[in-house]
Every structure is written in C-alpha cells, then in structure tokens.
Amino acid sequence: MKTELCERFGIEVPIFGFSHAVEVVAAVTNAGGYGVYGATRRLAEEITDEVAQIRAAVGERPFGLDLVIPNKVPEKNDRAELEKLVPEAHRRFIDGLETKYAVPKPSEPGMRTRFIRSEEIQDSQIAAVAESDVNMVALGIGCPPEVVKLMKSKGKTTVALVGQERHAARALEAGVDLLVAQGYDAGGHTGQVGTFSLVPRIVDMAGSVPVLAAGGVATGRHIAAALTLGAQGVWIGTAFLMTEEYRPHLSEGEMDALLNAQATDTVISRAESGKPFRQTRSAWSEEWTLPDAPAPLSHPLHDVLVGDILGAIIEHDIRPLQHYGAGQGIGWFDRLRPVSEVMNTLVREGDLALARSYQFSGETA
C-alpha cells in the first residue's frame, strides 16, 4: 500500500496513528506508519520530555504531535477567575450527579484538569513544540497562520484537521502541508459531515496539498476506499485504543466501555469539553440530554466545571458514568492486540481490497 505521500514523508505505509500514549505513537512509527502524539492536555515541560522519549524509541523515523488551538481562550490560566463564571445551576447539576451516582470527591482535586486552556498555556506548548525535534505538528482545532509559519520555519510538516470546507479553506490559506478531512464518524472532537461525503470534497479543494481521511477508518477496506475517494492516506485513532500498548492508559471501566461498544453505542456530546465530542454512550452523556439538564458550557469553561467529577468517575470506578472518546469504527475492535498486529492487519487487508477493486472497472474490458 503506497501513495506519493509515503516517499515524501519517509514512511512505508500511508497510515497516521493518533494516540495520547507515547508507547502507541512509537509503535505506529516503528511499524512503518506515522505516529502522532495527542499532546494538547500536556504541559510544555512534559511535551519536551515525551517528544524525547518517542525520539529515543523510533530513532530517525518521523513522528508528529497534535495540539488544539481554539480561537477564543482566556488570556491567563487563572482558575479562580474562571470558577466565578460557572453558573450556579451548573454546579447544582454536577452536585446532583455526584449524589445520584454516589461519586466521591477525587483524591486530588484539579488533577484531571490540571490546567485550563489559556493563551499563556498555548503559547508555552507552541514554544516547546517548535523547539523540539518532532517532525510534524497537527492542529486538531484552529489553524493560526502564525503557528503554521513558525512550525514551517523550524522545518516541521504542518497539518490541519478539518471537518468542513470552510475550515479547509482557512487551513490552505494558512499554508499547511497536509489536510486531514475528519468526518462525523470520528471519535473525539468532530463535525457534522459524514466521512464518506467529506473526503472527496476536501480532496478537490486541496489541489496539490495531500489529504488524509479520518473518521471511521477501521479496516483495510476503509483505507482502500479512502484512497479511492482521492485521499493519499488515512488518520486513525480508535483502532489504537484497543491495543496492549494503550491498555495502561485506560481504567477497567473505560476498557469495558470500549470493548463492548458498537457504532450505535457512540454519541456526539458537548458534555466532555464544551465542544462536540464523540464518545461511548454512558450515563454521563445521557444525563446531559435530559429535559432538566443545563446546556454544557463553552470550552474551556466547561473543563472547569466537569474536570473533578470526570477524574473521580475514573478514580472510583463509577461504571455507569464511565465512557471514552471513540469513533464509529469501534465495533470492529473487541480485543486487545499489539499495535504492530493492528498495523499489519490494516495493510494486508487494504492491499487485497485495492487489488480486488480493479476487477469491477469497465476499464478492464
């Protein structure tokens, strides 16, 4: 399975693997793909350290790092000031959930939401990334032209995730090297246009800028279909959750939620971060849809509200509320495998699907 992008980026197969675990990122890269570390909830010094860890594991092979840079965040990371902005009704709603589901307080309040996204934090993250030797920087939300310019000046490949044509236009204008067309089927923060509908639209807009397909890419057939739609590769997250390398990063409850979920068991909810976020359906997502529930707050204020209870749900294993970000491909994954096996399976099946599709063409005659 080869596309032009492989040679250009020095990889063997056009599979980009996103993960919040350095072990998974390294394993994807070492399996011939392009590992991408989701670093957006990491502090600058942690980013520096983790990039060094991945580099040590992969040698000269390329890997990337993903940040989200929303337009509007507070200037300073002043939690006390932000706490004042949380409406009383929202506090009462969270208190009600704690009572209803018997959720104790977390042992370390503020642990899960160690920082609230602010300009200050973002600037320090960006500086750490720019100074690191990571090969690629992906922007999961937002695409400030000055960040693209900075990263390019440091010799890094720049990538933007886009969920609609308007976002793609902005990212192309900012000069990114690669677009990820991420459809509604995706896990985590995502948009409203189905992957199948989105990918060829973005491909046609992008001209000579290559496009990766994201959102529901779970099998080699999906990769073959993505290339057929005009993408030059794929961006995968969900498949790498159900791996031996990722296991230490999941609670028992999170793992069970993921292993048992089908596509129809995922739901897009603003209850996680204030922005639409696909996750496994749980009492957490459902409670926020009940008639008396308040609307989630905006991001990042919502983080201030829910950080402690989300941390406590995991710490104290409150099963009905446990959930995890995952895409509509989740139904394909019902056991833990090593990352290398996931990669090999994807490539083998993708090659077969591509070879097979030729037979349908009228061009064979």
Place this chain on the structure above:
Amino acid sequence: MKTELCERFGIEVPIFGFSHAVEVVAAVTNAGGYGVYGATRRLAEEITDEVAQIRAAVGERPFGLDLVIPNKVPEKNDRAELEKLVPEAHRRFIDGLETKYAVPKPSEPGMRTRFIRSEEIQDSQIAAVAESDVNMVALGIGCPPEVVKLMKSKGKTTVALVGQERHAARALEAGVDLLVAQGYDAGGHTGQVGTFSLVPRIVDMAGSVPVLAAGGVATGRHIAAALTLGAQGVWIGTAFLMTEEYRPHLSEGEMDALLNAQATDTVISRAESGKPFRQTRSAWSEEWTLPDAPAPLSHPLHDVLVGDILGAIIEHDIRPLQHYGAGQGIGWFDRLRPVSEVMNTLVREGDLALARSYQFSGETA
C-alpha cells in the same frame, strides 16, 4: 463498472436510482441502472397507474418501487380521530409560524397530506404493488416478514433499507434478496451511523446477500469506494433531484434551496414527518429547534399537524420556510442535467477511480 449483481438483476451498471418522479425512474432504468419509484405517499390506484406508466417507458427493463411500512400506525385512516390527538401547544406553535412568516391557508386543505398512514392504506398499497408487474419492492422503513414473503411469491426482488446492524439482522431474517446500507449522510429518513462506517459492517453481516451503499453517493469516486468497501452497488437519491426530469416536481423555492446547498446546509430534523429526516436547513427546521418549540409528534400524527402548512409554504412560495429532503452529497449538484448525463458521468468517473486505485496496492509488486 460491473459487479455480480448486474447479471443477476439484468442491469448494465450497479446504480439504483430512487425518485418520487416516474420520469426519473424510467430514465435511470433506460440508462442501464435500476430505477426505484418512491410510492409511499401514493394511493393504491395511483400506484397501479404509475407502475404501468413506467413499464410503458422502459419495456422489459427492470424497475422497482419503494414503500415505508412503520411498525405502529393507526388501524383506520380516520383523520377526525387523529386530529383530536394533536396537543393544543402544537397547534399554537403552527399558528405562530403562520403569523410570523405570513403563510396563508392552502387553497385545498388536506391536499398535501391526502391520507394519513394507516394499516388500511398500507394494506391497499401492498396489494396494489403485489398485483403490479414491478420487478422489485424496496422497504424504506420497516420490513414485515409477511410482506417480504408475499412479494417473493409474486416473483419480485425484495430489498430492505437498513441504517444499523439490528435492522439488517431483522431484514435478513425476513429473507430479503438485497440490503441497502443507508448511512447518516443520506437525505430523507436516515439513521446515525455514517455511510463510511456502516457499509462494511452490513456487508460482513449479509453473507451472500448483496449490499448496496446509500447516503452521500454523489460521484463516480463514491461508487468506486462503495465497491471497495464490499458493496455490490449503490443507491442514489439526491443526484437525481437536480435533473431536468425532476424539475416539474419542485417549486422554485425548493429548487433554489437544493441548488445552493452544501453538505453543511443539510440537517436531520423530525419536523418533516415525526421521524429523523435529512433536509436542506431552513426556517422550518430551525424554528423547531428553538427553546420554546415543542418536540415534533410521532409519525404519522406529525403529518396531521404539519400537512397543511407544508402544502401552503410551497403553494404560496414562502421562501424562508422552503426546504427539500437531500443528503450530504448535495454540494456536488449546482445545475440541472438530464438523468442520462448524470448516469454517464457517474459510470465514467467510477470506472476511472477503480482502475486508478489498483496502483496503490502493494500487490502490484
């Protein structure tokens, strides 16, 4: 562009074209595809007549017909009884819209919703279809085993549209000959699983029963990708709205809404029929999402509530409220073409995409 399904069903290309217009159905069939007439809002005697019209236009080529058969409908078509079930708050909401947008009463009340779906109506539709010489019967919603059995005993191909695995299991149990995996990207009544994510899941469940992909199929690349995902063909609706043959069936306002829409301009709303229905976004869909709006009623009661105002919106050309059922492929269509040209373009581009995809395969080496 050929799959096994072509020989089995006596068609030249594996493209099924759904339309509410007999002219479009005939044109799809005459272009080598399989036209399917959406007959669910037609009375039995109209169905008999329209099937005869299509037959006269296509000769011995095959064509189909689509009905929806929801589980729970009233026994009799007693409109007066149903009117009593509409809550006062819903009446007031509709009155409010009539005032706000200056919508006059329709010249013929009851015209658009000439009948409310009932067992009585459904039985007469089913009998008319069974006695007609239509080649295929597709069930858009619901899949009663006795209907499948009846249609098969009449020598007709039976098809079920499914939006999730549970529906597919039921349809396979009922013994259908063909499944349509219709994803979230689709126009009209649709589900929550993206087309890209849904298709290969249904293919794997269906075993030897062939599967068509539906929902966002707008270009030949989409067809090639659908075949790569394991489908044996595609089911297309939206592309045939923007055709010369369909033009007489649209108001000016509906046509403009369709011609100007992008994927992000469509929205799934229960405001049309009481069931989730993707349509172009308009004041109609948006008004039902405002904080004070009531929740749409269940189907078919919702039809009783909204039939007259929806008829009047079209009759009196109330632009902000005009809309039309369409999928996320709508952005590809910005001018009217003959059906034959739409078909030729799809086939030509599909063949090229299939031929091209082979080059990516590692199997070539």
